Amino acid sequence: METNPTQKHKDTPVGKESALKIAIVGGGPRGLYSLERLLHYARQIAPQRIRVCLYDTSGQPGAGTVYSPKQPAWLLMNYSSKNIDAWVRDDMGSEDPMSPESIRHDLENYPSLVQWLDKHHPEMADPDQAIPRAIAGEYFRDCYAQVLREKPENVSFVLKSATVKDVVRQKDRWAVMTVEESQEYDEVLLSLGHGANVGSANPEEWFHPHSYESRVGMSQNRTKHLVNSTYPVAAQLSEEKVQPGSKVAIRGFGLTFIDACLSLTEGRGGKFKQLKTGEWEYEMSGHEPEIIYPYSRTGRPMLAKPDARKVTRSPGLSTIWKRGKEQLRKLESSEYGLDFNSQMKPILVETAAEALRVQQGEKTKEGITSTFRYDEPSSDSMLSWLAGWSGGTVFPVDIWNRLTDSYRTATGLRPADEAWAIAETWRELYPALVERISYGGLSEASWELFQLYAAEMERIAFGPPAESVGKLLALIKSGLVELRFLTGSPVAFVKQHPLESQSELILRNDQSQIIVDSIVNAVLPASQHATEGSLLYNLLQRKTLSRFRNTGGIAVDHETNALNEMEHAVSGLSVVGRPTEGCVLGNDTLSRTLHPESDRWAKRLIKSFTQTNSNMQMKLKNEELLKEHSDTLINQA
Ligand SMILES: Cc1cc2nc3c(=O)[nH]c(=O)nc-3n(C[C@H](O)[C@H](O)[C@H](O)COP(=O)(O)OP(=O)(O)OC[C@H]3O[C@@H](n4cnc5c(N)ncnc54)[C@H](O)[C@@H]3O)c2cc1C
Structure with missing residues (x-):
């Protein structure tokens, strides 16, 4: 050192x-x-x-x-x-x-x-x-x-x-x-x-393929733009860059996408209104883009965080969180560090299962307890929910359903489910995870698996407030936001027009291809x-x-x-x-x-x-004392 x-x-x-x-x-x-x-x-x-x-x-x-x-x-x-x-x-x-x-x-x-x-x-x-x-x-x-x-x-x-x-x-x-x-x-x-x-948002870092121009030319009297970063929204998502009535693709489907979407709608004078059913409705101002296409690698949305004013939490939950945290804190580490899959994950899924069992005994403010289910929540049911969440082909309807369910659960309109339990467990046990994992607490071998799990938890547990998801659902319902390119391996690129000297911005996936007027990067650098x-x-x-x-x-x-x-x-x-x-x-x-x-x-x-x-x-004092002492000795001599 x-x-x-x-x-x-x-x-x-x-x-x-x-x-x-x-x-x-x-x-x-x-x-x-x-x-x-x-x-x-x-x-x-x-x-x-x-x-x-x-x-x-x-x-x-x-x-x-x-x-x-x-x-x-x-x-x-x-x-x-x-x-x-x-x-x-x-x-x-x-x-x-x-x-x-x-x-x-x-x-x-x-x-x-x-x-x-x-x-x-x-x-x-x-x-x-x-x-x-x-x-x-x-x-x-x-x-x-x-x-x-x-x-x-x-x-x-x-x-x-x-x-x-x-x-x-x-x-x-x-x-x-x-x-x-x-x-x-x-x-x-x-x-x-x-x-x-x-x-850092340089198109080379996020755009596909590597050829690009930041201002790609005119087509149908519109300027085509690559917008490298969402923030600050006033400058990046101005009406000049993302024009009213234009088609815009937005890269990313996380919190920054929601900010971009609200800036292009509410920020353009549109109005959101909450209905008595708890759902939201969107009233256009006429300054919005014609359509917004989010595209992302996984298509998995961020789920709504529960609104504590609307979801009653069972008092029994605090004991469960306490136990889960204690279990994580007591885990014995090998010389290589903790193993996420065999040591930590079982505690997380068992805690989630217990939390759901307890919460299902509780009523929401609307008096809903639980939906009919064949099985009791268990570690296996949590694991199979997680497998379903991250595996298999995702269709736009799945994304809609996931968002709707999460909004309704987060606002007490639907009973707690596996997603709720897994998210609450992650949020509640997170301080113990931070303690055990930081500064090399996790073995190097299990780091990659942990990162994959944590990335999903980011979507499931650390999503937007319920209100933002409610508003996003309203935009999807109004047709302003289209989910088609969240599936089927989407890519966006610039294509030179064969007849004109102009180029086009293309968004494509396995099923279709469209020309858009601008592409906004709504993914923050890692x-x-x-x-x-x-x-x-x-x-x-x-x-x-x-x-x-x-x-x-x-x-x-x-x-x-x-x-x-x-x-x-x-x-x-x-x-x-x-x-x-x-x-x-x-x-x-x-x-x-x-x-x-x-x-x-x-x-x-x-x-x-x-x-x-x-x-x-102390050193100075010692030096002074030493000097005094030697002076005295000299004088005596
Ligand atoms: C869009 C967005 C929303 C978020 N929402 C939430 C939320 O709701 N709740 C939450 O807990 N967290 C949220 N976060 C996370 C957020 O990063 C942290 O809450 C918080 O900002 C961390 O504070 P910080 O000071 O470490 O970093 P920052 O807030 O990023 O501040 C860093 C500061 O350092 C300055 N700086 C950087 N480099 C230099 C340099 N070379 N020279 C001089 N100055 C420099 C920057 O200008 C900035 O002012 C959000 C993050 C983003 C991006």
């Missing part, structure tokens, strides 16, 4: 303590959490001095790009407000000054999202509601302002609204480089989130992706950072230190969040309890800094 980075303040004047210089790159929610923790611990070591610089491209520190307060209101959070709290509230009253204890019981100054909504947007303060991401962004922006308001005096802080292009080791410090300048720091934290690969020339790419190329075994995630240790290829800590460089996905599980979340890495990072830095300073003081 390299030496401690905080033992290197060569420019420290003799007899004086140095200031620790820290850069945080990335000012999204996780950059905010890290800053908050750093300032919290820094206060406790005053008067020792800390200098902090936050670099952020978004121009909206705290909120970052994902929760930009400037985005439109139809872009919703994918989970309910009660899950979001920007403040740490654990271990209150702890006597250890370095515990995560904080003064956060003052809810006026440190509100959770729901408490903040109560004051600023009371009409949205329902804890079970999925609010617009822009509103969540306002909350994070306010939290950032609060963190700076209470900045301790021993901390100096600078915000730089700039993109960091590179971070380079220079002697015993790190040079953080933007286009305009280079500054040196003792410690750098990368908290890049989606910014690690945003802007968390492992690093765009050529980006900060992450540069650090990987120079082998400053490495990938964690076969997971693809950036390698870090439990204390957030970046690890090199030998799995040794890289002195003074730490990474948190999405780029570490795989090494650390389940990063793409706002949850502070699931991921306390920001806390670990800040505590480690401050502890080692104080340790270094006190060692330095």
Whole structure:
């Protein structure tokens, strides 16, 4: 391991303590959490001095790009407000000054999202509601302002609204480089989130085949477009790029597809209305595309998350979740790590079966208990549901049925089923999975199988709020969204017209082929992706950072230190969040309890800094004593 980075303040004047210089790159929610923790611990070591610089491209520190307060209101959070709290509230009253204890019981100054909504947007303060991401962004922006308001005096802080292009080791410090300048720091934290690969959407990376033009020419007086990324929706899905009355293909059928769809409909003045039956209806504005064709590799949709206001959960479920988590936590690991298929999956499917048995005893608000079934829920019935979900040929009608069933179950119009049980189990047991799988807990041999399972769970358990699925169903019903190209191995490509000098955008699958006017990419780059020339790419190329075994995630240790290829800590460089996905599980979340890495990072830095300073003081004192002693000896002589 390299030496401690905080033992290197060569420019420290003799007899004086140095200031620790820290850069945080990335000012999204996780950059905010890290800053908050750093300032919290820094206060406790005053008067020792800390200098902090936050670099952020978004121009909206705290909120970052994902929760930009400037985005439109139809872009919703994918989970309910009660899950979001920007403040740490654990271990209150702890006597250890370095515990995560904080003064956060003052809810006026440190509100959770729901408490903040109560004051600023009371009409949205329902804890079970999925609010617009822009509103969540306002909350994070306010939290950032609060963190700076209470900045301790021993901390100096600078915000730089700039993109960091590179971070380079220079002697015993790190040079953080933007286009305009280079500054040196003792410690750098990368908290890049989606910014690690945003802007990477190059048609070559997603379009088939590799020949393409971003503006392909005119046909029927329409400009044909390849739209490389869905966000920001106002610019990417403008009426110029996706014209009213045009045919548009959208690559992907996940959360980003829903955002794209709502932007092309509700965002164009269309109106959704909820009927008494609970279903939604769509009223056109006339500015929508004529038709939207989603296409995706698997055709499997994302299922609706249950609306807690409409689905009564059996009180017996909490015991089941507790037991499931305990079972996962107690699993014995071999020297190679845990095996997902033989050790973890059986616990997940048995827990799901038990949960469904218990839940079926419960009524929904509409009084529905269960549909008639021949068999009791069991591990086998869960496994056979999963096999049916991911296997076999999918037809548009299957997709419609899956979406409809999930919407109706999520809104209490239909009893709980296997999909509900498997999804609830994944959500509830997820913290135990994160604990056991992160930092190499899973054997390398079972990683691939786990990833396949996790990818399906992403669709089954981490889908959109029920309302968004209800709206999507309304669009399908109105004929605006057509499911035909979600099956039969779809591909999209540019074809040169044989007679004209123009080219055409083609969407084709095993059954049919159509010409479309634009194709929108609604698939986000994978968390492992690093765009050529980006900060992450540069650090990987120079082998400053490495990938964690076969997971693809950036390698870090439990204390957030970046690890090199030998799995040794890289002195003074730490990474948190999405780029570490795989090494650390389940990063793409706002949850502070699931991921306390920001806390670990800040505590480690401050502890080692104080340790270094006190060692330095001790050394100076010893030197003084030694000098005094030798002076006395000389004088005596
Ligand atoms: C469309 C979308 C919807 C989502 N919805 C939810 C949800 O409902 N609930 C949920 O829990 N999670 C959701 N997520 C996951 C989301 O990524 C996390 O909740 C959260 O954004 C993670 O915060 P972060 O700070 O790690 O990353 P980000 O929010 O991505 O913030 C990273 C910040 O770093 C900046 N940055 C990056 N690189 C640089 C650089 N080189 N120089 C300077 N600045 C840089 C970026 O501009 C950005 O401001 C969603 C993600 C997306 C993309």
